[in-house]
Amino acid sequence: MSKKSSDGGIVDPRDIAAEDIHWDQDITYGGYLSLDKLLDCQKLRTDAHDEMMFMIIHQASELWMKLCLHEIKAAMTEVEHDNLDGTFKMLSRVSRIQSQLRLSWSVLSTMTPSDYRGFRDELGQSSGFQSFQYREIEYSLGNKNAELIEVHRKKPQRYERLKAALYAPSFYDLCLQLLARRGFDIPEKYLQRDWSQPYVASDSVEAAWAKVYSSTKENWDLYELAEKLVDLEYEFQMWRFSHMKTVERIIGYSRGTGGTSGVLFLKKALDLQFFPELWSVRTRLEIS
Numbered sequence: 043m044s045k046k047s048s049d050g051g052i053v054d055p056r057d058i059a060a061e062d063i064h065w066d067q068d069i070t071y072g073g074y075l076s077l078d079k080l081l082d083c084q085k086l087r088t089d090a091h092d093e094m095m096f097m098i099i100h101q102a103s104e105l106w107m108k109l110c111l112h113e114i115k116a117a118m119t120e121v122e123h124d125n126l127d128g129t130f131k132m133l134s135r136v137s138r139i140q141s142q143l144r145l146s147w148s149v150l151s152t153m154t155p156s157d158y159r160g161f162r163d164e165l166g167q168s169s170g171f172q173s174f175q176y177r178e179i180e181y182s183l184g185n186k187n188a189e190l191i192e193v194h195r196k197k198p199q200r201y202e203r204l205k206a207a208l209y210a211p212s213f214y215d216l217c218l219q220l221l222a223r224r225g226f227d228i229p230e231k232y233l234q235r236d237w238s239q240p241y242v243a244s245d246s247v248e249a250a251w252a253k254v255y256s257s258t259k260e261n262w263d264l265y266e267l268a269e270k271l272v273d274l275e276y277e278f279q280m281w282r283f284s285h286m287k288t289v290e291r292i293i294g295y296s297r298g299t300g301g302t303s304g305v306l307f308l309k310k311a312l313d314l315q316f317f318p319e320l321w322s323v324r325t326r327l328e329i330s
């Protein structure tokens with residue numbers, strides 16, 4: 043509906059005469075964002091209509107993963123310096139990115155098995171399984187599985203970067219060190235160990251978190267940290283689950299292009315936990 047101006051005339055919504063638009067810019071929008079490069083990255087291998095969507099969803103997910111890593115790494119430094127306020131902001135952002143990523147499955151699931159078959163053969167052996175950023179996120183959060191690094195051996199820079207994340211303490215390891223600094227009883231073997239080995243849940247660590255949850259006023263920031271981590275893991279799991287269901291919907295139980303058993307492989311990942319005691323402590327609190 044057209045609006046009336048102050049003198050009663052009709053305002054043309056397309057009228058930009060009164061705007062002070064910068065028609066020439068020193069820094070342009072496209073230049074700042076390197077849009078020429080970014081929008082030239084969709085090198086399709088077929089003329090199947092759905093391949094564009096498939097490629098863009100993967101590329102957009104990798105960009106979001108880049109931001110997740112940026113936030114996670116900075117949040118880890120904050121935890122090391124006992125600055126939890128900074129950590130909370132970054133962890134919340136990572137959780138929101140995860141829920142944003144989860145929405146991509148609703149777009150992707152508009153693709154039927156027949157649509158996918160239109161370009162699947164052209165994907166060769168490429169698979170999200172080879173996403174080094176995804177693996178770095180998993181390692182940084184604490185899902186250490188040394189074998190998976192091997193798929194990156196031919197790319198030395200990526201291999202070294204992943205190796206560094208594998209052999210460094212994870213986010214959760216740093217949180218346990220923080221608990222110890224705050225006087226909680228965390229066994230020595232959780233404070234100094236071979237970080238490349240998978241984390242094994244412990245009763246003592248669960249007991250420490252139980253203390254945090256039982257005296258929230260005294261431990262408010264640790265309590266908030268715990269809940270931020272649960273938020274993050276919840277969103278991460280929802281991403282894994284939606285991925286698995288979308289894959290089942292599109293390729294059923296056939297093998298993945300990366301060589302795994304496909305859905306069966308993805309289902310196993312649903313049992314992985316980054317912060318196991320933060321989940322088990324809930325049962326403990328219920329029965330205590």
Ligand code: HEM
Pocket residue numbers: 099100103104150158168169170171172173176285289292293297298299300301302303304305307308311
């Ligand atoms: C038609 C859509 C998709 C299908 C059929 C599919 C299928 C699969 C399968 C079967 C695997 C297991 C590894 C393999 O053998 O290939 C896998 C892993 C993976 N996919 Fe997808 N995928 C799809 C979309 C996506 C998207 C949009 C992303 C976003 C980046 C993604 C990221 C991943 C990651 C990170 C893994 C490794 C998971 C892990 O190691 O736990 N996938 N995918």
